[in-house]
Amino acid sequence: MDSDPINMASKNPLDLPEIRLQTAIYLTPSDAAKCVSVCKAWHHTFLPIVWASVEVKAGASGQTLGGPSPDALERHRDLVIHLDIDQQVHRRYTMQFPKLRSLSLRSADGFNGGFEYGYNPAAIIASNPSLTDIAVFRMKGDLRLSFWNAIEKLDSGVFLAMFFESITDVPTANAFWRACTHLHGLDLDGVALTRNGDLRSLTFPNIRKLKLDTLLGLELEDQLELIIRCPAIEELYWSSDDSEMGEYRKRLSELAASGAWPKLGSVDISGNMDDGHIADLIDSMEKAAELTFSASGFGPQAYEVLQSHFRSLQVLCVVACPDMTSPMLLQVLSSCPALTELQADEILAGDIIGGNPWICCSLRIFGVNVVFQE
Numbered sequence: 001m002d003s004d005p006i007n008m009a010s011k012n013p014l015d016l017p018e019i020r021l022q023t024a025i026y027l028t029p030s031d032a033a034k035c036v037s038v039c040k041a042w043h044h045t046f047l048p049i050v051w052a053s054v055e056v057k058a059g060a061s062g063q064t065l066g067g068p069s070p071d072a073l074e075r076h077r078d079l080v081i082h083l084d085i086d087q088q089v090h091r092r093y094t095m096q097f098p099k100l101r102s103l104s105l106r107s108a109d110g111f112n113g114g115f116e117y118g119y120n121p122a123a124i125i126a127s128n129p130s131l132t133d134i135a136v137f138r139m140k141g142d143l144r145l146s147f148w149n150a151i152e153k154l155d156s157g158v159f160l161a162m163f164f165e166s167i168t169d170v171p172t173a174n175a176f177w178r179a180c181t182h183l184h185g186l187d188l189d190g191v192a193l194t195r196n197g198d199l200r201s202l203t204f205p206n207i208r209k210l211k212l213d214t215l216l217g218l219e220l221e222d223q224l225e226l227i228i229r230c231p232a233i234e235e236l237y238w239s240s241d242d243s244e245m246g247e248y249r250k251r252l253s254e255l256a257a258s259g260a261w262p263k264l265g266s267v268d269i270s271g272n273m274d275d276g277h278i279a280d281l282i283d284s285m286e287k288a289a290e291l292t293f294s295a296s297g298f299g300p301q302a303y304e305v306l307q308s309h310f311r312s313l314q315v316l317c318v319v320a321c322p323d324m325t326s327p328m329l330l331q332v333l334s335s336c337p338a339l340t341e342l343q344a345d346e347i348l349a350g351d352i353i354g355g356n357p358w359i360c361c362s363l364r365i366f367g368v369n370v371v372f373q374e
Contacts, residue, residue: 015041017041017044017045020035020042020045020046021049024045024046029050029053032046032049032050033046033050036050047076047079051076051079051080052079052080052081052082053080053082053083053084054067054068054073054080054083054084054085055067055083055084055085056068056073056083056084056086056093057086057089058087058088070092070093070095073095074095077095077096077098078097078099080097080099080100081099081100081102082101082102082103082104083097083100083102083104084103084104085103085104085105085106085124086106086107087105087106087107087121088107091123093124094120094123094124095127096128097128097130098130099130100128100130100131101130101131101132101133102131102132102134102135103124103125103128103134103135104134104135104136104137105121105124105135105136105137105139106136106138106139107137107138107139120146121136121143121147122147123150125147125151126150126153129153129154129155129156130156131154131158132156132157132158132159133158133159134158134159134160134161135160135161135163136160136161136163137163137164138163138165139165143172145171145172145175148172148175148176148178148179149175149179151182152175152178152179152181152182154182157182157183157184157206158182158183158184159183159184159186159209160179160183160185160186161186161187161189161211162187162188162189162191163190164189164190164191165192166191166192167191167192167193167194168192168193168217169194170194173193173194173198174198176193177198177199177202178198178202180202180204180207181202181203181204181205181206182206183204183206184206184207184208184209185208185209186204186209186210186211187209187210187213188211188212188213188215189211189213189214190214190215190216191215191216192215192216193215193216193217193218194217195218195219199222199225199226199229202229203229203230204226204229204230205230205231205232207230207232207233208233208234208235208263209234209235210226210227210230210233210236210237211235211236211237211238212226212237212238213239214239214240214241215240220240220242220244220245220248221248223238223248224248224251224252227252228255228260230261231260231261231262232261232263233261233263234263234265234266235264235265235267235290236261236264236266236267236268236269237267237268237269238252238268239268239269239270239271245272246271246272246273249269249271249272249273250273250274250277252281253277253278253280253281253284254277256280256281256285257280257281257283257284259284261284262286263286264284264285265285265286265288265289265290266288266289266290266291266315267281267291267293268290268292268317269281269292269293269296270292270293270295270296270317271294271296272295272296272297273293273296273297274296274297275297275299275300275302275323276301278293278296278298278301279302279304279305282302282305282306282309283305287309288306288309288312288313289313290314290315291306291313291315291316291317292316292343293318293321294317294318294319294320294321294343295319295320295321296318296321297321297323298318298321298323299323300323303324303328307331310332310336311336311337311338312338313332313336313338313339314338314339314340314341315339315340315341316332316336316339316341316342316343317341317342317343317344317367318343318344319343319344319345319367320345321344321345322345324344324345326346326347326348326371327351327355329342329347329368330347330352331356333358333360333363334355334356334358334359335359336359336360337359337360337361338360338362339362339363340360340362340364340365341364341365341366341367342360342363342365342366342367343365343367343368344367344368345368345369346368346370346371347368347369347370347371348370348371348373349370349371349372349373350373
């Protein structure tokens with residue numbers, strides 16, 4: 001290393017790999033690609049950044065509309081960490097990516113399913129055992145038995161997100177539920193699921209994060225049964241337009257109070273839920289980290305219990321909760337050092353001026369109206 005301070009000071013900071021890596025954070029993908037051609041040193045720094053995240057888009061008839069060619073992807077597959085790929089791209093894109101962690105599968109507009117043009121989704125799963133995050137979007141019924149069998153065989157704990165999918169035949173549903181027994185996280189959004197299948201005969205001991213949003217076919221009783229069968233849940237999001245959801249929120253809080261989910265620390269269960277049941281749910285947690293109870297009865301009882309979690313609280317969303325008062329919000333801001341997000345209706349400017357100083361130095365999102373009174 002050159003120890004001459006004059007020579008060191010005269011060097012361009014971008015000659016240091018660490019500085020180039022920090023600079024790359026602020027570059028667009030196209031700008032990062034241009035940096036690859038500057039010189040050998042920059043090529044070495046920026047090439048892994050360019051290829052870390054790859055998106056391959058296709059038309060309805062299978063033609064590639066965006067992204068690298070199969071040959072280019074083959075040459076740089078060792079660098080790919082995140083892959084977003086349309087189902088109907090050429091099957092030559094099915095290959096092993098040694099460092100692949102995240103995979104998004106989707107169908108392009110106008111594509112009606114089938115493998116006439118594209119790869120078999122199961123093949124790309126089976127080829128990449130290093131996967132930890134899988135997201136599927138509108139695959140139009142092409143998530144068949146082989147797909148779920150491939151996910152079940154993955155060694156690493158996987159987080160699976162499904163958006164607007166349909167699993168309506170019993171054999172495929174059974175394969176899906178069996179695969180879920182190995183998952184570490186499950187996000188079902190707008191998914192149609194048959195009520196039949198192995199759900200009530202299985203447990204899901206590895207699931208830490210569970211999100212259920214507007215499911216079709218799976219009744220609220222079955223959804224609650226799924227939650228019950230995930231005893232290690234740490235994060236829970238549950239939403240439904242069903243008019244009976246309020247009763248199931250009550251049952252959920254009663255189960256939580258009985259110790260059903262000892263690791264639970266984050267919940268998002270907005271909607272009709274009374275203050276007492278919210279208090280029971282929060283009281284069941286060892287350390288509450290993220291809480292969303294918008295449009296609910298969150299009030300004095302829940303707030304009293306919440307105070308024992310002020311040291312661990314990071315996110316609090318209580319929008320459209322009329323019983324959450326300005327003094328309560330001020331105490332949250334002045335008592336929660338880990339708070340990063342607060343969403344509520346309003347806080348009085350007079351309370352802020354006359355109250356204790358805020359200690360939430362990491363606050364990034366403040367979605368509260370500050371009201372000035374005469």
